[in-house]
Amino acid sequence: EIYHDYFFDEPAFNTHDGGYVPLEIADAPEKPLAIPARLKPDKETDTDIWYTVTAQAGETPILPGKKTKTWGYNASILGQTIVYPVGKHIHVALENHLPELTTFHWHGLIVSGPYVDGGCHAPVYPGETKHIDFTLDQPAATTWLHAHPCPSTAEQVWHGLATMVLVTDDHINSLPLPHHYGVDDIPLVLQDRRFHEDNQLDYHADYDPDGVQGPTALINGTVNPVFDVTTQKLRLRILDGANRREWRLHFSDDLKFAQIAGDSSLLPEPVYMDHLMLTCAERAEIVVDFAGYHEGQTVTLFSDDVPILKFRIHQFAADNTTLPDHLLTINKPEVDPKTPVxxxxxxxxxxxxxxxxxxxxxxxxxxxxxxxxxxxxxxxxxxxxxxxxxxxxxxxxxxxxxxxxxxxxxxxxxxxxxxxxxxxxxxxxxxxxxxxxxxxxxxxxxxxxxxxxxxxxxxxxxxxxxxxxxxxxxxxxxx
Ligand code: C2O
Ligand code: CU
Ligand code: CU
CATH class of the missing domain: 2.60.40.420 (Cupredoxins -  blue copper proteins)
Incomplete structure (x- = not known):
C-alpha cells in the first residue's frame, strides 16, 4: 500500500490566515547543500564520551553579498551534528559564548529534568560553562538540540540555535539502512527565514504571535541547495526546525519513498508514501530509492509547490538491498484502567x-x-x-x-x-x-x-x- 495524502485535516493547513507567509522560489544561485560536520568527542573510552558544545555567534554566507549574523553550536549557524550511542556515559560541557543567557535543551532525549533536560530552568549565563552527564536508555532516533530560555526560545532558534542529535544503538546499526553520514545518510533541517537589508535577520520586524515565518526556505542553512547523489538509496533525516511552518513534502514525479522512523524511534515497519507533512519539531526518517533515475537527471523536493532542495543524480552502483519488513518491536505498556485520563x-x-x-x-x-x-x-x-x-x-x-x-x-x-x-x-x-x-x-x-x-x-x-x-x-x- 502506498499512501498519497498528508493525513492532516486540510482546512487546518497553516496557509489560511492573514499572517501566513507563503514560501517563494529562492532568488539565489544554486549551492551545494551544507552537511553539518559531526562533532568530535573531546575524549572517548569504551564506556564514556566527553563533548564540548559551544553556543556561539558568527557570520554565515547565506545569500550573495553580505554575510548574515547568525548563532550556532560549534558552528556559525545551526551546529555540528552530535552522536550519542545508547548505553555510554555521556559528559557534556555546555559553553555559552553568546552575549545573553541561553539554555541547551535536548529535545527527544530521555534525560532528567529540569537541569540536564535544559529547559528554561537551566540557564547558562554568558561566559559560563556548565557540565552535565547522563546515560541514554532509549531507542535509536533522530533528535535535536535547541535553545529554550523563557521567553526567548523563538528568537534564539531564529538566530540559528538548533542542531541534530543522533541517538544510535546496536539494533539500528545492524539493519540494512544507509549509514554513511553525509554520503547516503543525510540530516535535513528545514527552516524558513526572511532576509532584510544587507542579508540580515530581524526577528522583531517579522514578529507574529502565531509564529514567525519568512518566504525563503533554508535547508541546513543553505538557500537553493543541491545535493549530489552518488548512491542508489538515500536516508534523509528530516527535522521541521521552523518556528511555525509546516512542511508538506513531495518529490518530482511523485517519487515514492519509505518512512522508516518518526520522532523518537523507528516505525514498527516501513510506511510507503509519496507525500509527507511535518509539523514543528517533528522528525521523519525516509529512504528514497533513485533506481529509476540515471546520471544527469535531477529530482526535486517540494514543499507545497515550491522547490526547496534538488538532488543531482550521479553514477551509482546498483543497490539490491531491500528494507526489512519489520524494523522495531514496540511493546505497548499496559494502562491500569483505574488510572484517570x-x-x-x-x-x-x-x-x-x-x-x-x-x-x-x-x-x-x-x-x-x-x-x-x-x-x-x-x-x-x-x-x-x-x-x-x-x-x-x-x-x-x-x-x-x-x-x-x-x-x-x-x-x-x-x-x-x-x-x-x-x-x-x-x-x-x-x-x-x-x-x-x-x-x-x-x-x-x-x-x-x-x-x-x-x-x-x-x-x-x-x-x-x-x-x-x-x-x-x-x-x-x-x-
Ligand atoms: Cu520544550 Cu523542542 O522543546
Ligand atoms: Cu523538548
Ligand atoms: Cu500552537
Whole structure:
C-alpha cells in the first residue's frame, strides 16, 4: 500500500490566515547543500564520551553579498551534528559564548529534568560553562538540540540555535539502512527565514504571535541547495526546525519513498508514501530509492509547490538491498484502567494562546505523575475547525505512543515512539505517556511563539513512596 495524502485535516493547513507567509522560489544561485560536520568527542573510552558544545555567534554566507549574523553550536549557524550511542556515559560541557543567557535543551532525549533536560530552568549565563552527564536508555532516533530560555526560545532558534542529535544503538546499526553520514545518510533541517537589508535577520520586524515565518526556505542553512547523489538509496533525516511552518513534502514525479522512523524511534515497519507533512519539531526518517533515475537527471523536493532542495543524480552502483519488513518491536505498556485520563487543552491563537486555560508560569507545577506509570493523556485543540491552527504538542523527557485521533486510529506513520504530535483544530489526540526519570518537564505547543506566548505547562514526576524533591525553579526576574 502506498499512501498519497498528508493525513492532516486540510482546512487546518497553516496557509489560511492573514499572517501566513507563503514560501517563494529562492532568488539565489544554486549551492551545494551544507552537511553539518559531526562533532568530535573531546575524549572517548569504551564506556564514556566527553563533548564540548559551544553556543556561539558568527557570520554565515547565506545569500550573495553580505554575510548574515547568525548563532550556532560549534558552528556559525545551526551546529555540528552530535552522536550519542545508547548505553555510554555521556559528559557534556555546555559553553555559552553568546552575549545573553541561553539554555541547551535536548529535545527527544530521555534525560532528567529540569537541569540536564535544559529547559528554561537551566540557564547558562554568558561566559559560563556548565557540565552535565547522563546515560541514554532509549531507542535509536533522530533528535535535536535547541535553545529554550523563557521567553526567548523563538528568537534564539531564529538566530540559528538548533542542531541534530543522533541517538544510535546496536539494533539500528545492524539493519540494512544507509549509514554513511553525509554520503547516503543525510540530516535535513528545514527552516524558513526572511532576509532584510544587507542579508540580515530581524526577528522583531517579522514578529507574529502565531509564529514567525519568512518566504525563503533554508535547508541546513543553505538557500537553493543541491545535493549530489552518488548512491542508489538515500536516508534523509528530516527535522521541521521552523518556528511555525509546516512542511508538506513531495518529490518530482511523485517519487515514492519509505518512512522508516518518526520522532523518537523507528516505525514498527516501513510506511510507503509519496507525500509527507511535518509539523514543528517533528522528525521523519525516509529512504528514497533513485533506481529509476540515471546520471544527469535531477529530482526535486517540494514543499507545497515550491522547490526547496534538488538532488543531482550521479553514477551509482546498483543497490539490491531491500528494507526489512519489520524494523522495531514496540511493546505497548499496559494502562491500569483505574488510572484517570489526563485531559489537556490547547486553546486560542495569537496572544490568547493558553494551555489548560492558563499562561505558563515558571514557578508553578501544573501536574504530577509517578515515574513508571503509564497514563493516557487526551490532548484537545479547541481551535475552530476551519480557521484554527494545527498545534504541535510536545512533552519533554518522555517518548509517547499515539493511541487515537478523535477515537480513530492514528495516522499510518505514527506507530513508533514520538515526542511531538500535530493536533488538528477540534481534535482530541490520545497519547500513552510514561516517564522513567523523576524531575520537572515542560509540555507545550511547539509553534515556538506559542510556547513563548504561554501555551506551555510543567509536570513533576516522582518516585512513589519517596519524598517529593524540591527543584529550584527559575523565574523571569531571577534569570
Ligand atoms: Cu523542542 Cu520544550 O522543546
Ligand atoms: Cu523538548
Ligand atoms: Cu500552537
Amino acid at each position: 489526563r485531559k489537556i487543552e490547547m486553546s486560542g491563537m495569537d496572544e490568547a494562546v493558553m494551555l489548560d486555560g492558563k499562561k505558563f508560569s515558571m514557578q508553578r507545577i501544573d501536574a504530577t505523575q509517578p515515574v513508571g506509570q503509564s497514563q493516557y493523556w487526551d490532548i484537545t485543540n479547541t481551535n475552530e475547525k476551519d480557521s484554527g491552527m494545527v498545534h504541535p504538542f510536545h512533552v519533554h523527557g518522555t517518548e509517547f505512543l499515539v493511541i487515537s485521533r478523535n477515537g480513530h486510529a492514528p495516522y499510518p506513520n505514527e506507530h513508533g515512539f514520538k515526542d511531538t504530535v500535530g493536533v488538528n483544530p477540534g481534535e482530541t489526540v490520545r497519547l500513552l505517556v510514561r516517564f522513567d526519570l523523576p524531575g520537572v518537564y515542560m509540555y507545550h505547543c511547539h509553534i515556538i511563539e506559542h510556547e513563548d506566548g504561554g501555551m506551555m505547562a510543567q509536570i513533576q514526576t516522582y518516585e512513589p513512596g519517596k519524598p517529593m524533591p524540591k527543584y529550584k525553579l527559575m523565574d523571569m526576574d531571577t534569570l
